[in-house]
Amino acid sequence: MDIINLLGSAxxxxxxxxxxxxxxxxxxxxxxxxxxxxxLKLILTPLDFFQRYYTNKTARQQAKLRPQLEKLQKQYGNNxxxxxxxxxxxxxxxxxxxxxxxxxMLVYMVATLVIFLTLxxxxxxxxxxxxxxxxxxxxxxxxxxxNPNYNTYYGIDESVLNAFETEEEKTTxxxxxxxxxxxxxxxxxxxxxxxxxxxxxxxxxVESRINDDLSVYKGEAQELVVQKYEEIKDSWLWxxxxxxxxxxxxxxxxTYDAYKNATNDTISKEEYNTIMSKLLxxxxxxxxxxxxxSILVVGVSLLSQFLSRKSMQPKDGANAQNQGAMAKVMMxxxxxxMLLFTLRSSxxxxxxxxxxxxxxxxxxxxxxxxxxxxxxKQEKKQEQVNRVDYRRY
Numbered sequence: 001m002d003i004i005n006l007l008g009s010a011x012x013x014x015x016x017x018x019x020x021x022x023x024x025x026x027x028x029x030x031x032x033x034x035x036x037x038x039x040l041k042l043i044l045t046p047l048d049f050f051q052r053y054y055t056n057k058t059a060r061q062q063a064k065l066r067p068q069l070e071k072l073q074k075q076y077g078n079n080x081x082x083x084x085x086x087x088x089x090x091x092x093x094x095x096x097x098x099x100x101x102x103x104x105m106l107v108y109m110v111a112t113l114v115i116f117l118t119l120x121x122x123x124x125x126x127x128x129x130x131x132x133x134x135x136x137x138x139x140x141x142x143x144x145x146x147n148p149n150y151n152t153y154y155g156i157d158e159s160v161l162n163a164f165e166t167e168e169e170k171t172t173x174x175x176x177x178x179x180x181x182x183x184x185x186x187x188x189x190x191x192x193x194x195x196x197x198x199x200x201x202x203x204x205x206v207e208s209r210i211n212d213d214l215s216v217y218k219g220e221a222q223e224l225v226v227q228k229y230e231e232i233k234d235s236w237l238w239x240x241x242x243x244x245x246x247x248x249x250x251x252x253x254x255t256y257d258a259y260k261n262a263t264n265d266t267i268s269k270e271e272y273n274t275i276m277s278k279l280l281x282x283x284x285x286x287x288x289x290x291x292x293x294s295i296l297v298v299g300v301s302l303l304s305q306f307l308s309r310k311s312m313q314p315k316d317g318a319n320a321q322n323q324g325a326m327a328k329v330m331m332x333x334x335x336x337x338m339l340l341f342t343l344r345s346s347x348x349x350x351x352x353x354x355x356x357x358x359x360x361x362x363x364x365x366x367x368x369x370x371x372x373x374x375x376x377k378q379e380k381k382q383e384q385v386n387r388v389d390y391r392r393y
Contacts, residue, residue, distance in 0.1 A: 012129040017122035029130070030236035030351055033123075037355040041363075044111075048360070049367050051108040056371045065090065120341070120349060127243040127346040131254070132263040134232060134243075135272075141228040142221045142275045149217035154181050185209050222278040229279055239289050239347045246289030246347040253285045293350040294342040298335045300357040305331040307364055 011022045024036045068090055076083040151158065154177045164170045186206050197205075234242045240252035244262075253276060254262065256269045279285060309331060338357075342350040 012126060015122055015125060017119055018126050018129075021126070028236070029234050029348060030239075030242055033348055033352050034355045037352050038359060040115075041356060041359040044115075045363065045367075047108055047111060048363075049370065051104050052367050053371045053374065054104045056368075057375055060375055119352070120345065123349045123352065124346060127348060128263045130234065131243050131259065132265055134229075134234075135259065135263070135265070135267075135275075137232055138225045138228055138279075139267075139275055142225050145221040145224050146217050149220070150214065153213060153217070154178060182206055182210070218274065219278075222275070225275060226278050226282065236347070236351070238292060240286070241288050242347045242351070244288055244346055245343060246293040246350060247291055247343065248287040248289065250288050251285050252288050253279045253282075255280070289347065293347060293354060294339055297338050297342050297350060297354050297357060300354065300361060301335040301338050302331065304357055304361045304364065305334060307361065 011025075012018045021032060021036050024039065025032050026035060069087065072083060072086050072090065076086055150156075154174075156174060156177055161170055161173060164173060186202060189202065189205050189209070233240070236242050239246050244250055244252075244254065244258075250258070256272045259265065259272065260267075273280065338353060341353065
């Protein structure tokens with residue numbers, strides 16, 4: 001593998017998530033993210049299980065206490081202070097407490113939010129790093145072709161140039177050769193004139209001649225840039241460039257402004273457009289995507305919210321309307337948030353969100369089943385203890 005390919009496979013240093021993701025590098029960044037997401041989700045499954053278990057346990061306890069709470073409401077509804085006191089006494093006798101469930105829920109939400117936001121920032125950072133690294137490779141390809149032809153055209157000898165100790169000496173050497181080439185072309189043009197022209201017109205013709213000559217070398221270098229890009233570009237299925245969003249409003253090849261915003265590169269607009277000219281203006285520079293990832297992420301998120309809401313509904317149907325109000329809000333709020341992230345982030349992060357949602361949805365039935373099995377066993381055990389205690393009296 002040559003040095004350019006090694007450069008293209010580099011990962012940013014000093015970033016925790018990038019270091020962890022690099023461990024799962026399989027050559028394709030999209031599949032690397034998917035593999036990383038699977039492993040990360042499996043590691044976090046116990047936390048998800050405890051959150052669902054305590055939520056399930058709390059819902060069951062509330063369902064059992066509901067008849068007694070409704071009775072207290074009828075008896076002491078006119079005296080809120082006394083009602084609150086009687087409710088607390090009931091909770092204490094039954095051993096019911098929201099504290100454990102709330103703590104687990106809070107830990108779960110904080111951990112999930114921290115992971116999501118830090119991973120989002122890291123993947124966006126990786127995307128910018130990758131685009132900069134990719135462009136550096138194309139830039140190297142361009143100049144490795146153009147510079148030798150440029151030097152030959154002007155008669156610049158690299159060994160002589162490198163022998164100078166100061167930049168001033170190098171500049172003087174180059175300017176002398178540039179002037180000599182201009183005088184040579186000027187003499188050729190004057191020799192072919194049939195009528196006199198002004199010095200200004202002559203200078204314009206000299207400049208035009210040089211630009212035409214150099215444009216041939218630029219074209220050859222730009223063709224090599226196109227070939228190199230096809231070798232190193234990071235695509236996945238229908239997405240041509242995974243480092244930008246999957247949507248038809250952006251093209252596969254970034255404009256100068258979009259590239260600079262994504263990478264903070266200091267390259268000039270003229271130089272960028274020169275190197276990327278045939279890529280920017282080529283027939284293959286089409287739209288990068290069609291909102292497919294956004295649609296899939298929102299669809300899977302809605303399905304996950306629906307299944308989660310359904311699994312948390314009380315079996316007896318009591319108070320389902322009250323419990324479902326917040327669930328309905330979350331069912332549509334979360335997918336909207338996910339949609340906004342897919343539209344504003346790179347495709348690689350959208351792939352992470354899709355993989356994460358799919359894995360969560362697939363694991364949900366198994367997690368819920370396990371929670372119900374454990375809760376059923378604990379309830380049966382508690383019933384046996386209660387029967388034994390009752391017989392003692």
